[in-house]
Amino acid sequence: MTELGQELRRRRLSAGLSLAALAATAHFTKGYLSKVETGRVRVNRGVAEAYDKALGAGGELAALVPVRPPGREGPGIAGLPAGTRHFLGRESELAALSTALVESDDVRVCVVHGMAGAGKTALAVAAARAAERDFPDGSVFLDLRGHTPGASPLSAEEALRQLLRLFEVPAEEVPTGLDARANLFRGRLRGRKVLLVLDNARSAAQIAPLLPGEPACRVLVTSRNRLSALDDAWHQEAGLLDPGDAVAVLRAVGGVPADEVAAEVAALCGRLPLALRIAGARLAAGGWTPERLRRRLAGEHTRLAALDDGERGVAAAFAVSYEGLPEEQRRLFGLLAVHPAAPAEAAALEALAGAGPGELDHLLDRLHDAHLVTLAPEGLVGLHDLVRAFALRHARPGTEDRRAAVGRLTEYATARVLAADEAAEPDRYRPPVDCERAAPFPDADTALAWLREQWPVLAGVVELAGEYGLHRRCAQLALLLRAFFFREKLFEPWLRTHRVALEVAADDATAGMLLNNLGMAHVERGELAEAADCHRRARERCLAAGDERGAVDALSSLAWVRLYQGEVEEALRGLEETLSVYRAAGRMRNVEIAMRGRALALTELRRFAEAAEQAAEARSLARRPPDVLMAVNCQAWIAFRRGEHEAAERLYTEAAELADLADSRYERARALTGLGNTARARGDAAAAARWWAAADGLRVDLPPVVLGEARVRAG
Known part of the structure; x- marks a missing residue:
């Protein structure tokens, strides 16, 4: 029997309470209470406090379970x-949740549900x-945006992508498709104890789809449903606060005495935590x-009578502030509702409001004091979803003010994305962007982090x-983001961004570039029919605009799609046509890429000698390490298809080494897979298995x- 168990039993008997009576008062089962008294379960602070309150022990029982120090031990994520x-x-709710999360072997998922503003997240x-x-x-927190006004709920597929990235899965290793991501996530948590x-x-x-399969993990969900x-x-309902607790919240926020007036104010707020915090902040602000x-x-x-009905009552409470x-x-509060429904950086809000740093800081501080915004230590500004709903309905500025604000925000975003793209992808072609230049990023890593x-x-x-008629900037910003999204x-x-921009594209040339980018995205997703349609339409729009560069790029992209679709002769004709144009224009990197495509097409036609010549020339033209690497892998593939296994092994080994230098996990995995294929073709199944395992790793x-x-490998 533990010290807590002994003292708990002594006090229960002194109070003349049976196990059943105390269990009912403290909201725990009789069997669990018996285990606590006999020391057969571990007790956390929340449980001890519940028993302390039930027995009126004045904190003496709770003191027998020390408060855990802040922070956490071990290497896991501390994301709460x-x-x-x-x-x-x-x-009682805290104690019950603590028991369900820690003490119960049967409960793996806890759902906290209740009306809007009930304090479910807290x-x-x-x-x-x-x-x-x-x-x-580790302990991880993720907002699924299920009821965030102005924003779509986070899809399960996107939520899994974010969770996989939190658990250090590189972006290039995150697969497409819900099932694939769910399987990888469950595998990532196998053998772990994560909340x-x-x-x-x-x-x-x-x-x-987000629920782990690992029995040691626990999931805590909040929802209005x-x-x-x-x-x-x-399931645990987050209902209204007890009258005494409602007054306590009002006092903590507003600094008012606990008198009858405070009790009435708390009652008029419906004892709803969100409404109480807003009312208290109004009092604390003075006046x-x-x-x-x-x-x-x-x-x-x-209006307040509608508090139990959701948004209308909450809006009435927000109106007080x-x-x-x-x-x-x-005005700033209303403009915050115009900003996309995600945390805003201060510089973006300066542009949105047309305000200087000092002025903005003052305004944000006042809004934060009123609990209308949240200010994160790193400078991000957030709106609670219900506050945002109120601002959208009651606080938005007039149309012209909004249009001007969106224009300023768009100019800021375009300049910053241009600077980030130039730092992250200095060698790529991008159409001219006539915006005011932003300060450059110091390096690619900083740009990518932003x-x-x-x-x-x-x-x-x-x-x-797109919504506010800034069609040219809409397209430019979408095109600038493409390299990062890729x-x-x-x-x-x-x-999504390219489809929006395509709907409002002002000219054929812009539409052609957007369609070509859309085709690339469909290729990455394995949607070849959609990709072919986009590239075909892109070529038509570019030709209509007299954009020869865009037209030949679309033809080249379409040729690659045809190659993947097995239409090799047509692919080869398209690549031959684009190659001559690229040579004439002096676009040597595109020449090298087209020659690699030709080499692959010729290989499919078993014209190996010609394919080898094309790949060798592509390698000689390559200047960037990733391009050299892809050319060597192409040469290895040709040698493998010719049955020249010794040459294939040598070239794949060279490619694997180059991939380490170029930091290309994709091309290294390709080379290792090729080495496995070569070993199998030579009859060495054990070596093949080792190479494939390395690639899978x-x-x-x-x-x-x-x-x-x-x-x-698959065949």
Whole structure:
């Protein structure tokens, strides 16, 4: 029997309570209480506090379970958000969640559900933090945007991509397709003990693919919906606060005494945590007394009566804070709703508002004091989804002000993306962009880090530019983002931004470039029919515009698609045509790429001598290490298809070594796969298995539809 168990039993008996009576009071089962008293279960602080409160022990029982120090031990991800000092009450819910997460072997998924503004996220984060030390392999928080106004819910496929990236799966190793990502994620968590907090879920269908198969992992979900289709989940409702706790929240935020007026204000707020925090912030800002606020809330009785009905009542509570703001703060608050529904960097908001740094800081500080925005330490500004809904409905500036703000934001985004793209991809061709130049990024890594953080905002700016008639910038920004989306394999925003830009493209040349990029995205996804259609239409639009460069690029891309589709003769004709144009124009890198394509096509036609000549010339023309590497792999493939296994082995080995120098996991995996194919062809099954295992260890998706080495291995 532990010290806590002994003391708990002594106090229970002194109070004349049976096991059943105390269990009912503390909201735990009789069997669990018995195990606590006899020391057969481990007890966390939340459980001890629940028993302490039930027995009126004044903290003496809780003190027998030490508070865990901040931070965590071990190498796992510590991704939980910071708690809030305004989280008060909820003892029984916290204790129950702690028990479900830590003590129960039967519960793997917990769902916290309740009405909008009930404090579901705060409750989940508090429970997760209490249990965090029991999950040595990490604790992760992900907002699924299920009810974020102005934003689409995060798809399960995109959520899995973000989770895989959090668990250090390189972008190029994240496969396409929901099932493939779900399988990789479950495999990544095998043998680990991880806590996932999936916030703001919309449906059970959104959650189901994200659930780990590892029995030691736990998942904590928050949602406005009950998610009853998650049959095996344990459900906890986040209801209204007890009257005493509601007043405590109001006092903590607003600094008001605990009197009858405060109790009335709390009751008029519906004891809803979000409404209470807003009301308290209004009081703390000065100029209002509790009595005056009580009268105001009572006058809005019709609206406040709708608090239990969701957004309308919450909007009424937000109005209390909004109506007291000075004009310049109202304007910024309204403009925040125009910004894409993702955390905003301060520089972007300066552009949006047309404000200087000092002025913006002052305005944001005041809005933050009113709990209308959140300010992260790294400078990102966020709007809670319900606050955003209020701002969209009640605070948006007039049309002209919004149009000007979107114009400024679009100019800022275009300049920054141009600078980032130039740092990350200095050698690639990009159409001229006539914008004011932004400060350059110091290096490619810094530029890519910024793009990885900001791409959801940037994709949203593309959509805003299209909506507000900024058609030229809409297309330019989409085209600038293409290289990053290709590098990170972000096919969904790639397709979405280019489709938006294509709808408003002002001329055939721009439409042709967008269609060609769309075709590339479809190729990456293995959607060859769609890719061919895009490249064919791209060529037509470029020819109509007199854009010879775009037309030949589209023809070249279409030829590669035909090659992948098995239409080799047609592919070869297209590559021959583009090769002559590239030579005449002096576009030598495109010449080298076209010659590699010709070599592959000739190989499929078993014209090996010609193919070898083309590949050798392509290698001699290559200047960038990745291009040299691809040419050597091409030579190795030709040698393998000719049956020259010794030459193939030598060339694939050279390619594997070059891939290390070029930091190309894709081409190294291709070379290792080729070495495995060569070993099998020579009758050495053991060596083949070793080479293929090495290729698999790189965790790179080699699509058979576009890569011969992958087809040979699979066949």
